[in-house]
Amino acid sequence: MxxxxxxxxxxxxxxxxxxxxxxxxxxxxxxxxxxxxxxxxxxxxxxxxxxxxxxxxxxxxRPDIKRGKFNLQEEQSIIQLHALLGNRWSAIATHLPKRTDNEIKNYWNTHLKKRLDKMGIDPVTHKPKADSFGSGSGHSKGAANLSHMAQWESARLEAEARLVRESKLIVPNPPKNLLGSAASAPLVSNEGSTAAPTARPQCLDVLKAWQGVVFSMFSVGRSDSLESPTSTLNFSENALAIPLNGAHKQYSTTRIAFATNNAACIGGTTASEFDRGNRLGCIEKLEETARVKRDLDSSMGIHDIIPYASDHNAWFADSPANIENAPGGDIIGLSEILGSNSQEHNPFCSGENINESYDGNLEENRDYWNSLLNLVGASPTGSAVFLIIYTIATRIVPLL
DNA sequence: AAAGGCTCCAACCGCGCATGA
DNA sequence: CTCATGCGCGGTTGGAGCCTT
Structure with a gap:
């Protein structure tokens, strides 16, 4: 040694x-x-x-370090990313602009871990300690698959992050708002120098991991579905065969189509493609994706399908009744699937009230999972994609 | 006011991986 | 192929400051 x-x-x-x-x-x-x-x-x-x-x-x-308290969104990001990546603090840090892995690790150990613990959620597995939420063989199977694919995607994510670090690639003036935050986590140049923050390629993001999970969940039951961590873009017809509430099927299907389109770049562009000089192509795909998204938004009202998708905080700020009554708010039975989005016990929205009110019942657990869902809303495209992923993974797949 | 306990976080340590000779 | 070296990562620690009794 x-x-x-x-x-x-x-x-x-x-x-x-x-x-x-x-x-x-x-x-x-x-x-x-x-x-x-x-x-x-x-x-x-x-x-x-x-x-x-x-x-x-x-x-x-380092000049590009943000110090001080973590805000709500950062907290949620850490929890969500930890659920996906585990204690891989450096990987988590790449998704939190200007935060160091050490700082995130400290914050997790001193604050978030305890908070989850008090909620009755295992901070390691991110599952309710009593596992009452995930009981039932069907759901367990779906959760196991999700977990399995998360591991694959996690490994891939790590490898791609390494490739990107090594390639020292710089995307000048990254297209804004394509994936929610153009000013994403900077890479510190390996060259040292003055380490001016550089743009991280948007195609290599956690959204790709979500996309990977989408694929995996849509491919449940297929023998080849878990073969490769680099599996992308092999959307099966199963994706469109998932039972949806009749009248809303069209919308939902379209939404999935958008997710597929998104995946064309996010998931379909591998790090090796980057290395082969396909970065511009990737950007073009992203721009196309953004255009398609805009078209969808304007023609069918994306927020009708995924209420408040672009305002992730509003997701919880609104009442269940409003969500139910929102135009199209019952698309794919969203409110039924997720249950009520009660805010009052949501520790992420109600500040520090966790210490006051938590009694370890299912309500808080549901809110916790809803919080995880909500998190991905930090990225307008990611929110919708993940919402569908998660809904299918946890509620629909077990019924199949 | 003082002692003891607790919290927080900067810094350290050990390990594993990548690379080059 | 082996070994030495450099670097990055995750786990852990030490101590300063805060809180409680």
Missing amino acids: VKSQCREKVGLKKGPWTPEEDQKLLAYIEEHGHGSWRALPAKAGLQRCGKSCRLRWTNYL
């Missing part, structure tokens, strides 16, 4: 950094980039090991 760098030399300083040390490190990196971390301390005149310098830079000094 390789010795820890910091243990090789005695006499190197440890512990908290002083402002003088910070200044030295900052000044050196701004002028020269970090280059080899191992060689940096000597060049910068620091009595620290390279590893310590790297940590200080990446977790504290």
Whole structure:
């Protein structure tokens, strides 16, 4: 085993950094980039090991770091991403602009984990501790498949993230609003330099993971459905055969078609395609996707299908009655499927009331899952896609 | 006011992976 | 193929500050 760098030399300083040390490190990196971390301390005149310098830079000094309290949306993102990715903090951090993996990890351990625990939800599995919510063989099977595919997608996500890091690719002026947030997580240049934030390619996002899960759930029962973590775009006819409430089938089918269209880029563009210089093509696909989405929005009213899809906070802010009464609000029996969206016990919407009111019943668990659903609403396209994924995964598939 | 407990988070440690000689 | 090296990741720790008794 390789010795820890910091243990090789005695006499190197440890512990908290002083402002003088910070200044030295900052000044050196701004002028020269970090280059080899191992060689940096000597060049910068620091009595620290390279590893310590790297940590200080990446977790504290980097200019593109946002510090301070996590907002509601960030909290929800962390929970959702943790449910999908587990303790892969670096992967989670790539989806939270300007937050470091260390900061997210700390926040999870000190706040969110405890909060979920108090809700009666296992912070590791993200399932209710008593598992009453997921009882029943059908649902368990669907959940197992979802979990299985999440693992595959997770692995793929990680590999693609690595590829992207290595490719150092930069997409100049990424098209805005295609996937919700053009100013997504920056990549810190491996070159060190001044580490100006660069745009992360939008095609490699957690949405792709959702898309992967969509595919997996639509392919439940197919022997080939779990073969490859890179499986994409093989939408089966099953996707359109899922029983939907008659009159609304057209809308829902169209919505799924949109998801498929979205997948054409999000899921269908692999990291290797990026590496083959297909980035512009990907952007074109995204633009096309955005155009199709706009068309759909204007012609059929996307928000009729997925109420408040573009305003994820409004999802919970509104009353169940309003959702029921919203035009098309009963599309695919959404309100029936999800149950009432009671806000009063929702810990994510009601601030700190979790400590006051939680008694471990199903209501809170449902709200928790609704919160997870809601989270993806941070991305207007992702919300709708995920909503359908989740609805099918948890409510429809078990009935098949 | 003081002591003890608790919370939070920056920093450290150990491990595994990638890469190059 | 093997080994040394560098780096990144996730888990853990230490201590400062806050809270409670």
